[in-house]
Amino acid sequence: MAMSIEVAGQDAFIVYFSEQASPQVSSQIQAAVANINAQMAGIIVDMVPSYASLLVIFDLNKTDPFAVRHGLKQAMVGLDAESSGSGELITLPVYYSEESGPDLHVIAECGNISIDQVIEIHQQQEYRVYAIGFAPGFAFLGQLDERIAAPRLSTPREKVPRGAVAIADRQTAVYPSQSPGGWNLIGLCPTRMFNPEQQPTMPVKVGDRIRFEAIDRHRFLELGGEL
DSSP states (O other), X not given: OOOEEEEEETTEEEEEOOSSOXXXXXXXXXXXXXXXXXXXXXXXXXXXXXXXXXXEEEOTTTOOHHHHHHHHHHHHTTOOTTTSOOOOEEEEEEEESTTTOTTHHHHHXXXXXXXXXXXXXXXXXXXXXXXXXXXXXXXXXXXXXXGGOBOOOSSOEEEEXXXXXXXXXXXXXXXXXXXXXXXXXXXXXXXXXXXXTSSSSXXXXXXXXXXXXXXXXXXXXXXXXXX
């Protein structure tokens, strides 16, 4: 699929970079955001990056759709996924246990491995923040090692605690607040993924890289985690 720019409303365009997400596509989107900010400052209201696309909202009082489309085309010229930024590397602590991760045994059984192996595999790689949605601070991270991939629950839980580290298919995430949820829970993270009283309000952004690091129960509580 070639990169394309489509109308998304009277004051918005959506730029499609590919048919599927990848670290390279994520890097292209990062580079595009930087170019647009540099070249079209003052007329852009907001940009919303996702897995393989970028929503661009502009100010109709300051410009028109024809000028914005032209500006977007110019901003896309010369994008190089190989040389663009790879985002910040952020480490998130996790208290992995059957106390904090009630679905650890399910993941282990599905993969025919031990719970300790599930925990080890989850920490082994860096995950790309492909999108933020569902709730403020809910970062969709991929790609998960297929040995610990698992489908969503057939019946979602009514309450998933804030900080729950979860798996669904080949994605992983941290729930930023208590909410319903259908992902498999494998641990708890004490880091606040969304805090409206702080700036920035979220510790991660699209394009960042995430690593998880195991901590024990005592350290989890010491860092402000709640059981």
